Amino acid sequence: QSVLTQPPSVSAAPGQKVTISCSGSSSNIGNNYVSWYQQLPGTAPKLLIYENNKRPSGIPDRFSGSKSGTSATLGITGLQTGDEADYYCGTWDSSLSVWVFGGGTKLTVL
Amino acid sequence: QITLKESGPTLVKPTQTLSLTCTFSGFSLSTSGVGVGWIRQPPGKALEWLALIYWDDDKRYSPSLKTRLTITKDTSKNQVVLTMTNMDSVDTATYYCAHLRPNDIFFDYWGQGTLVTVSS
Numbered sequence: 001q002s003v004l005t006q007p008p009s010v011s012a013a014p015g016q017k018v019t020i021s022c023s024g025s026s027s028n029i030g031n032n033y034v035s036w037y038q039q040l041p042g043t044a045p046k047l048l049i050y051e052n053n054k055r056p057s058g059i060p061d062r063f064s065g066s067k068s069g070t071s072a073t074l075g076i077t078g079l080q081t082g083d084e085a086d087y088y089c090g091t092w093d094s095s096l097s098v099w100v101f102g103g104g105t106k107l108t109v110l
Numbered sequence: 111q112i113t114l115k116e117s118g119p120t121l122v123k124p125t126q127t128l129s130l131t132c133t134f135s136g137f138s139l140s141t142s143g144v145g146v147g148w149i150r151q152p153p154g155k156a157l158e159w160l161a162l163i164y165w166d167d168d169k170r171y172s173p174s175l176k177t178r179l180t181i182t183k184d185t186s187k188n189q190v191v192l193t194m195t196n197m198d199s200v201d202t203a204t205y206y207c208a209h210l211r212p213n214d215i216f217f218d219y220w221g222q223g224t225l226v227t228v229s230s
Contacts, residue, residue, distance in 0.1 A: 002156065035216035037157075044206055044223050045149075045157065050216040088157050092215040097170055099147065099159040099215070 003028060004089055004102035011108040016079050020105045022072040022089030028100055032092045034072040036065055039086045039104075048087070049074060079109050112136035114146075114207050114221035121227050122197050128226060132190040132207030136219075139165050139185050143212030146190045148181065150203040151223075158203075162210065163190055197228045 005023040012018040022034065036049040047056050049065035052072065064075040072089055089102040118130035130148070137144060148160040161181040162170040171179050180193040190207060204225045208217035 033215055037217075039157075044220045045208075045217075046220065047216065047218050050211070050218070051214070056218065090157075090159075090216070096173065098172060099162060099170070101149075101157045101159055104156040 002103040003093060003096075003100040004091070006087075006089060006102035006105045008103070009106045009108065011110055012079055013110050014079050014081060017075065017077045018079060018107065019076075020074040020087050020089075020107070022074070022102050024070050024072075024091065024100075026070055027095035028070075028091050028093040029067065029072055030070040031094055034065065034067055034089055034091045036063075036072075036074045037088045037090065039088065041085070045088065076107070081109050083107060084109050112209055112219040114209060114219060116205055116207050116221045116224040118205075118224060118226065120225060121229065123230050124198055124228060126197050128192075128194045128197050128201070130192045130194075130205055130207075130224065130226070132192070132221060134188050134190070134207075134209065137209065139163075139183050139188070139190070141165055141212065143214075145210030145212075146183070147208050147210055147217060148190075148192045148205060149208060149217075150201075150205045152200070152203040155203075160194075160205075161192060164210075199228050202226065202228045 033051040037045040038048045039045045052067040053065040114134040144165045147162040204223040206223045209219040
């Protein structure tokens with residue numbers, strides 16, 4: 001059971017938009033930055049979003065992040081088949097003094 | 111350019127102790143704010159954070175695995191070592207090490223991972 005809750009799967013058609021939610025508590029998302037990671041099949045996770053809504057160099061602006069209260073959201077617009085991957089949110093939990101990940105969301109581009 | 115690479119045994123027997131090494135380049139673990147973490151992923155399952163070590167030797171562990179884990183660093187060799195005792199089949203996973211952005215709370219660079227299978 002992950003500390004951060006994500007939907008197990010989401011799907012949408014190519015060109016469409018999808019959002020992935022990440023729900024936590026005041027001890028983690030509520031008081032710390034959230035980051036998002038993309039894991040393409042058979043590869044290591046890659047940083048997608050950091051500090052809630054910032055994109056590392058090389059990440060297209062089709063990917064966006066936001067945070068409100070104890071929840072965070074990853075948005076992907078203009079879906080491409082190459083976006084099919086598992087997406088994980090993560091943050092620090094100040095009460096537990098540990099890093100926590102969400103359970104991951106599998107994105108299917110139909 | 112920051113790179114990390116995990117190394118260690120691919121097969122361990124139940125009850126044995128696993129030792130994994132993360133060898134990195136492009137940064138120093140003696141630089142203020144820097145950290146290196148270990149994360150694992152059982153086949154077909156989610157990421158699970160295991161441990162974190164900072165430049166000042168501060169260490170953090172997953173509460174559920176704390177009694178079995180030890181993380182150490184060798185600054186001169188640019189290495190971080192994770193030791194996990196009493197291995198079981200449920201510990202079969204790909205183990206990743208990752209660079210923690212200095213003075214921040216996200217992993218910006220990841221190793222390729224190493225698959226460890228626990229079987230007799």
